[in-house]
Amino acid sequence: MFENYDLTFPDQPTADLYLPIWAKLPAFRRKPAFVWCNDGAEAASMTFEDLDASVQSISSRLSLSLRRGDTVLILCPPGLELVEIVFACMRAGLVAVPVTPPSFPDGDHRHLIRAVLQTRPKAAIATNGYIDCVWSYEAENDNRVSRLLRKLVWIGAEGLKGAKIGDGLPAPYRGCRAKEVYLIQYTSGTTGNPKPVLVTAGAAAHNVRVARKAYDLNPNSVIVSWLPQYHDCGLMFLLLTVVSGATCVLTSASAFVTRPRIWLEMITEYKATCTPVPSFALPLVVRRGDTNKAGTCSLKLDSLKNLIIINEPLYGAPTEEFVKAFAPFGLSPGSISPSYGLAENCTFVSTAWRSGNGENLPIHDGLLPSAKMDEIEEEIKMVIVNEDTFDPVEDGVEGEIWISSPSNCDGYLGHPTLSRETFHARLKNYLTRSFVRTGDRGIIIATCERYLYVTGRCSDIIRAADGQEIHPHRIETSAYDSCPGLLRAGCVAAFESLGCVTVVAELRRPVAEKIILAGICERIKDSLAGIEVGTVVVVQSGSIPKTTSGKIRRWAAKIKLERGEMNVVFRTEFRNGTFLATLKSSSRYSSPSDLLSSL
Template sequence: MHGSIAPEGLLRIEDCLDADGGIVLPPGVTLISLIERNVTHVGDAIAFRYLDFAGDGRTVELTWSQLGTRMAAIGSRIQQVTQRGDRVAVLAPQGLDYVAGYFAAVQAGRIAVPLFAPELQGHAERLDTALTDARPAAILTTRSAAAAVTGFLESVDAARGAAVLLVDEIPDAAAGEFVPVPIDVDDVSHLQYTSGSTRPPVGVEITHRAVGTNLLQMILSIDLLDRNTHGVSWLPLYHDMGLSMIGFPAVYGGYSTLMSPTAFLRRPQRWIRALSDGSRVGRVVTAAPNLAYEYTAQPGRPDSGEDIDLSNVVMIIGSEPVSMAAITEFSTAFTPYGLRPNAIKPSYGIAEATLFVSTIGPEACPRAVHLDREQLSLGRAVPLPADAPGAVTHVSCGQVARSQWAVIVDPDDHTELPDGRIGEIWVHGDNVAPRYWERPEESQATFNATLRSRLPVHSHAAGAPDTATWLRTGDLGVYLDGELYVTGRRADMIVVDGKQHYPHDVEATVAAASPLVRRGYAAAFPTDDGVVVVAERAPRTRRTDPAPAIEAIRRAVADVHGLAVADVRLVPAGSIPRTTSGKLARRSCRAEYLSGGFD
């Protein structure tokens, strides 16, 4: 427990562990109670910093005391226009007003709904879906976004009567009007809307118990027990990983430095410089998907002579599946700046489990296995040499978090599969949400699955109650040598003649087939007429004849996967829909193709 000594009055991690080392939240401990502890005992310490690249480039800071005042002030106004249990949606730009508003809604005894301002291009439908579903009684935004928000709300019947509060115009003096509300650990903290990569977004009911448990699971798994650990994040605050990055400081007393996703996309060096600044004063943790690491490896490299130190950085990479190419490319670019071989942590998570499920050990380096493509299509993980024909790379997501279980299950007969067999990943633990918001049938099917049988020996369900209910993640995975590998999503699979083909594997073949294809921007999906590929053109190829590329793609997919491609569409950059977290939205892409959107 090196570094786990807490200042007087703050949470001690060891107080959250039972005699067997399992995670048990002490009575009354919630994220809000932890913030209140920090306000009382380390009020003058920094809680959050925001690097405002959209304005004058200054850094804005909030101490714990200031955060406590802002939460109470905003919370008092929320209480005046809503009732206990009402939903309060956050439609604010990225920044400290978003952080204070989100926490204020939870502290006020309401259910927070972290969303985004309508200015986020290409995601109006997702915002409409979430607001219609949640039916918020109040909307939190800022003066700068107010016009866009009120204009958007006029088109959403379910939110038209909601009170709109401008959090940056609520005075600190309003804090005196806040009425403390008792919070039970099994109350719903917030609705986390899913990314919408395989279906329309749905609201996951995340309880206070799930939030606290999952944060402790992450801290213990990644060894963030040192109190001099800080966070750096550009992830959107409506995303589950972004929310976790503002939850960490409440538990261990450090601070998080935030910036906007746009600031990162425009100049990824900003992320690297913020990590370097944090690395000089202590450990610093960050998280991002595959695309961010790939993107940063080129334009994110420091300028010549720039003093960058990444020697104290822990970097979580969470995508389904994690890309070894992204890890290798990033490591090659930044090892000269002190990035350690064990700095990058491939991890697996899902919104329905609050976020975090597994990661590699604190001292472990990323590792991959190479599996036989033909055997993968039959549901078996058979290792091959890296250079063998048909070898497909898969990255280990390590071990499942403490007080959490993940089993590989035959999705049809609900029996646990042995190591080496691919099946659906089922998860159990106090970090798992109880249900979807107002979707009883879907909730029953997703959150209340039961195992018909466990393996008699070496069961990954060992220690979970015999009566346990399980979360069906919809993800496919396999255990090899005690480590979890995520192989893909059930809903995305291309099934032809009884064989399962992973779309990301097909998409990698497409990208390698022709330089006309923009890497990471191809989608493969099944239709009644056969497999269809939609691929974005690489930069500076708009005038290039697509016919040779289309033929090369057809030939490569046939040779490598034995699949006949019914249609190939090469489209301009930005044409393929993505989720708000950057994942390929294959469901939306397929729907757009079938409706003639790429004609």
């Protein structure tokens, strides 16, 4: 236990400056900062002292070939090496652009092309093996990707480690200053192509300090995370670990998807106190957590203080199901920490969790709250705004969420007009401060206390002919619930098309019988009473585009369907509520839905 931790420890202007302080304190220098777990292999760890020394060495070597302020593309796989390089770039005064490395030659290179064209990096850091694959691709191809990659200076990650450069004397700190951009992180792409957000070192430090206080993190905290380390929450928890002096145990998102139980086993083995998880993953873990099978260890989840649930919408029912499934293993309902964040505010915005808040959070219209408004920091202001008039709305009225905070980012790289509209919004008749427009809809419900509920995305709203505004996630949930045994959870997309609603749903497993497929479409239509559904499309598993954090990209699904690029299994058109699919009259069932009922 690290009882000598001083809660009045002075804040540092940037996250990197906390690292050498922990590394020099006798009680912390040998404390593990990060642990990396590979399923089935021995874990690797790095102490605060080791991490600080490695970061100093790497930053010194980067400074030999790059100038302060240069932009660097980071194309390393998830792991401790990626952690070292992210902090080393900050200490070297470089602007880091972490990107998930696409495979060569057959990977999807669109985001890599986007990052290279928009950020114009001077160099790219990758493993030697990855660089060899890139060079082979360049030699064998003459296309847009190969020509862009040839212009980059490639730096092997393995060659950055080694003896410290210099004469052994303390070098002056040349890292990113508070008001300087240290990171370009891309938005998730939920409502449009991912946009490059300019994150200053000071905004990031403020953001993780607010999160540290909100979750009551300290050097006794143990964080477990499988989230991608390239942006948003996965990246924030790297900084949060260093600022808090905590220990963070990591694994890859692919390891979690392959075997979700690894997440629970890591919580058990390392006695984790805090772990973030996207809302879509909770039903997945309930289904595939293997609670009734012998695993590598028996589960013990009573150490968890914060189960941080992210990615709106935050439905109460799946959370309750998760708690019910894992309460026998010690999971406390009081650990549930529904939270809200976005890239334009570094990551963290708020959480409804507070220490000692008990087991029950109020549910509104099926949703968990994402903020306890009366406990928001004084320097942070959140308001719900009429997006047409820019007037604040009263409690109980839905509107766009606006945020004014020292964590607000500087804007979108290369998008001056959009940056001005998004990052410098002003309330009508209020000129004292500017706000970030989140593009998220929310509502504040006041009973004994005031809670914020995030209800959906402004741009995703479907407007019915009668003027009713419908959030597509409501349609998607009802559609899935109509055939949960045949459809993939979290893999339904709803959007407006030609004045009607189109629903696209993925199958859990192949289905060949057309009458069953027609029955699925009819069930989906019947589940959406009062909504004018024009088309229901059943597609193969993996057809619906998603972000790296698992959010449905509805706009991309619409484009993909209209271009004929979906792996369509069955499509049904409805006119005035009438089912138009033609079935053999010899069927003994009066409708496809009747057939499903008999199965």
